Amino acid sequence: MRRADAIDEKTASASPGNSVIPPIPLPQPTDASRPFWESCHRHELRIQHCLQCGAFIHYPKIHCPMDGSDRFDWPIMSGKGYVYSFVVVLRAFHAGFKLQVPYVVAIIQLEEGVRMISNVVGIDPDKVYVGMRVEVEFDDVSADISLPKFHPYLQGGQ
Numbered sequence: 001m002r003r004a005d006a007i008d009e010k011t012a013s014a015s016p017g018n019s020v021i022p023p024i025p026l027p028q029p030t031d032a033s034r035p036f037w038e039s040c041h042r043h044e045l046r047i048q049h050c051l052q053c054g055a056f057i058h059y060p061k062i063h064c065p066m067d068g069s070d071r072f073d074w075p076i077m078s079g080k081g082y083v084y085s086f087v088v089v090l091r092a093f094h095a096g097f098k099l100q101v102p103y104v105v106a107i108i109q110l111e112e113g114v115r116m117i118s119n120v121v122g123i124d125p126d127k128v129y130v131g132m133r134v135e136v137e138f139d140d141v142s143a144d145i146s147l148p149k150f151h152p153y154l155q156g157g158q
């Protein structure tokens with residue numbers, strides 16, 4: 001065993017201030033999902049929409065799962081919806097999320113009827129409930145990627 005390495009490791013692990021938190025893994029846009037991520041970057045929530053059958057599709061796909069069409073547009077969504085289901089993540093499954101726990105991963109039902117997985121932010125995770133009204137916001141996590149997240153939304157614009 002290389003003694004110098006062993007000492008270095010021990011020293012590093014003994015000093016929490018030295019531990020480096022890796023960056024969170026970021027989405028890697030594909031040909032199908034690029035329009036979605038580009039719209040998020042502009043802080044617009046756009047969802048893939050089949051021009052043949054009218055279905056909203058999320059996550060984005062190369063072909064419509066209903067009819068196989070590859071003709072789409074990307075209408076802008078209201079950004080409003082409600083919590084359809086959720087979990088509170090208490091233990092980071094990736095070291096990059098260590099400082100974010102506890103956080104909420106939720107299925108958001110948009111007003112337009114399509115569901116997406118996201119985070120609920122701006123509220124104590126213990127206060128989130130199924131049916132809670134939410135509205136999108138965007139978290140600029142890198143120069144190119146902005147993640148759509150949802151915060152509580154009170155009708156009446158409060």
Ligand SMILES: [Zn+2]
Nearest residue numbers: 050053064067
């Ligand atoms: Zn279709």
